[in-house]
Amino acid sequence: MKRFLLLGMFPVMVLAAGGPHDVVVKQGSATLTHADVDTVIRRLPEAERAKTMGDPKTLERTLNNMLLARQLADEARANGLDKDPAFIAEMRWLTEEKLAAARSEQISREIEQSVPDMQALAKEKYMADKAAFATKEVRDVRHILIGTKDGRSDAEAEALARKIHAEAVAAPDKFIDLVKANSDDPSKTQNDGAMPDATSPQFDPTFAGAVRKLAKVGDISEPVKTPWGYHIIKLERLSPARQRSFDEVKDGLVTDLRETYLKERKREYMDKLRNNKIEAEPETIGALRSRYDGKMPDAPAESARQP
Known part of the structure; x- marks a missing residue:
């Protein structure tokens, strides 16, 4: 199957300069801007972005995949798939999931800003049970x-x-x-x-x-x-067997205590949301058990309109 060899046509440097809406590359009906590429690359772990996208083959593969996706999306819109109620409902819930994940990450960052100094607690834990830190x-x-x-x-x-x-x-x-x-x-x-x-x-x-x-x-x-x-x-x-000193185990202890603190604070926050009062009619909840026994209900057209 024929495809464009992007790297022979567009220097890698084009991705490092220009405004967010400047065009990077075109193919058929598809146009990619810096903002489009940024959105995809943002999905990569921060520590891996430069290394991954600095590889010419990876960059070419990424751009080709994006161009294909956009051309198919353009065809989908031309065929009215973006107006399909089921598609609109799915995208609505996908937005909820993405926002929930973004808020979850934000909460983690906020908690990280409040982590106390764990040195004293680490020493206290070591002194309370030194035998636990002995090697066999x-x-x-x-x-x-x-x-x-x-x-x-x-x-x-x-x-x-x-x-x-x-x-x-x-x-x-x-x-x-x-x-x-x-x-x-x-x-x-x-x-x-x-x-x-x-x-x-x-x-x-x-x-x-x-x-x-x-x-x-x-x-x-x-x-x-x-x-x-x-x-x-x-x-x-x-x-x-020997007893390890506090200095030998300190870093590991501090790391473990910090991770435990982060997990517990995150769990407490989520539990607070889970424990909010639930309001629902038992008959309505009970009806869900039989709602999906047969044909999947059609998505309501009004789902495209958000309250």
Whole structure:
């Protein structure tokens, strides 16, 4: 399908200058002004506007889409679609939704201007429950699983696990090679037997208990039996639990408290509107349940006239 290559016809600079009603580009019945383009670009997040529209291909695509939309809209008006009562009613409610969204954003900005200093509250929260800001101990391990598969008995699995354990202790730097060669854990192809945070609740209690007994990085456990078979576990990393200082958590605390304040004030404002007295006849509300059982009611022509 043929289309105009706008960037070859109009320099990008034309969008950066001129009054709001100056014409940027024309195609068929469609004319776009700076005000039209501004309206579309305003929908983009502010931080992304310059970057997005600075890309020639994005700019061309945007203008082409706008020209197509305007030509179709011109045809719709020529065919009287803008006078259709259902269309007018829909646009009326779309205006309500857009105004509601704009007011909601305005309320958020107004609340942001009233946010108190959260430093003192953050310190108070920290001091009230310092334990909540402590890091837990984290133990990352690597393991070899010897299961009972292909007719291997439990005794045979244990004997093989003890043999591999002896090899691992004799050459701990070869542990990954032993994983690749012997482990029955299918995930070894992706992680070479690695298991991060191996004492977390997701792990089998017996397995996690054996991990906790490893005193220092590099220690290798005796074969440990779980429902999956026998594990030989090597401690790869140990991060001790510690209490984080207030300075370490302050910024995150302040951010969380600020966001909570904004959400609560916004909710209070909306709840105040929701709690305004509702006036309605029960019979009228009840009739809505059957109003849409059959054919959709026609939009009234007077909906074009706003009170």
